Amino acid sequence: MKNILVINSGSSSLKFQLISMPSEEVLASGLVERIGLDTGKVHYKSGSFSTSEEMPVKDHSVALKEVTKHLMDPEKGVIKDPAEIAAIGHRVVHGGATFSDTIVIDEKVKGKIKELFSLAPLHNPPNLKGIEVAEEIFPQAKQVGVFDTAFHQSIPSRANRYAIPNELFDKEQIQVYGFHGTSHKYVSEKANELLGDDNTKLVTVHLGNGCSITAVENGKSVDHSLGFGPVNGLIMGTRSGDIDQSVIFYMIEHLGYTAKEVSDLLHHKSGMLGLTGYSDLRDIEEQAEMGNRQCQLALEMNAYRIKKYIGGYAAAMNGLDAVVFTAGIGENSDVIRRMVCKNMDYLGLKLDEQKNSVRSKENRKINKEGASVKIFVIPTNEELEIAKQTFDMLA
Known part of the structure; x- marks a missing residue:
């Protein structure tokens, strides 16, 4: 031992x-x-x-x-x-x-x-x-x-390449690397156990201070919201997520920002913090409940971004068996889960409000019975996955 x-x-x-x-x-x-x-x-x-x-x-x-x-x-x-x-x-x-x-x-x-x-x-x-x-x-x-990047090595070239000159990929290795891979790997395997099938099409949604979403087909990562660095994709605690590159150029060329200042702003001063003044979602939900319109809008924007990615990945995989919520916010915020799953009937997502409101540390299904797409809350256990891989290195 x-x-x-x-x-x-x-x-x-x-x-x-x-x-x-x-x-x-x-x-x-x-x-x-x-x-x-x-x-x-x-x-x-x-x-x-x-x-x-x-x-x-x-x-x-x-x-x-x-x-x-x-x-x-x-x-x-x-x-x-x-x-x-x-x-x-x-x-x-x-x-x-x-x-x-x-x-x-x-x-x-x-x-x-x-x-x-x-x-x-x-x-x-x-x-x-x-x-x-x-x-x-x-x-x-x-x-x-x-x-974290290891699980996403399976993303195919059509999804991990950027439409920039080839030499930037060949010489500088600029591509999608992806993050939170240990978490996405762990929860996707647990979801397949719950589904009783390894040949599945999943969207795993890792929501914490950092957020990412992954398309997982037959146990392999095939697309992912974070890319070359961990600031793309979903709206995060202090990170902007997706942004039009023109905004960056405008800030530098017309507003006097340096490249370093823009990077600092997008990494440390944007996301939910930039929208509300709070980086912790618990504070934002509390303020939204009290009528703070900035916090209400930030929650709407957050959920809307997640919904778009779920729809895009379902299209890319030509199907969807389950959506998995995990990490601190994904596991604990019934508010975000409800907002994400609202009006997603077209994709087969039908949330059971009562199941969604229950707090538990167990793997659980929160969709209505008979729904064609399952909705799981699976607490991530990156630590166990890391322990397994570390133990293997002692052999």
Whole structure:
């Protein structure tokens, strides 16, 4: 038996699980959320014990040190010595054209991850920070990188190429890479288990602070909303999603923005934050309920963008067996699910309002009985998927 610590550093959160492999027993788990805010929260669970603390969490380094403190706590911890952890599996968002498989991390790998900062400025920096802090705290553990881009290697050329000069693809590898691949892979496999068939046409909808949507046909990713970098597609917490390129040119040529300033705006100041002043959907839903028109419109825009992608992917696959909602918002926001599925009868989506309103951590079906297209809520478990791939690297 080997203890695998899985670290999943998101743009504003850090999820972790300590998993005994190959039994897949979760020894401890938790979440540090709202990183960068004074209202950060640290959640920790081990067996029947659980705790939640509110505290300022300045950055991902502070978050990981808090996680380690809990794991090694004399009373509530589950390990006494860092040497009890055999390997640490790190979620890394962008592998570029270099990393298409899970890999043991060394200085060369870290250098390449750093080179890719410009392609995933919200994620690769905290991913690398998590690796560096883990190396410091657990020097004896093997550090393993699992890349979000790997699942999307199956996207065919007709979908992963941009209509720009070929030399930019041939020499610079500018193409669709895709992200959240570990999550989309996990939930699509679970959906196929629920459907009792691997030969399916699915649309998996990953909604968190970062959002993406994937067309999955017969277990393979065949199209995806995020592309060369993680800012395209759906409207996100602070990222714009799809935008007319002319807007960028206009901002630079006529409004005096630099390219760096535009990039910062599209990554950090747009999306739901730019529309409402809030980046957390829970705050936006609360404000919308109170009559805040900006928040109401932002929710409508968010759902409308998702609906368009579902329709487009159903057309691309010439069919649709199920839509899967996952990740923090997808799993917990009955509001977004309801708005997305409203008036989608033409595609066969018929939401059961009562089932949709139930909070649960279980895989569940929320469509009306007899609906031709199933609607699933499947909690993602990127950590288990990462643990499996990390454990394989110890062989």
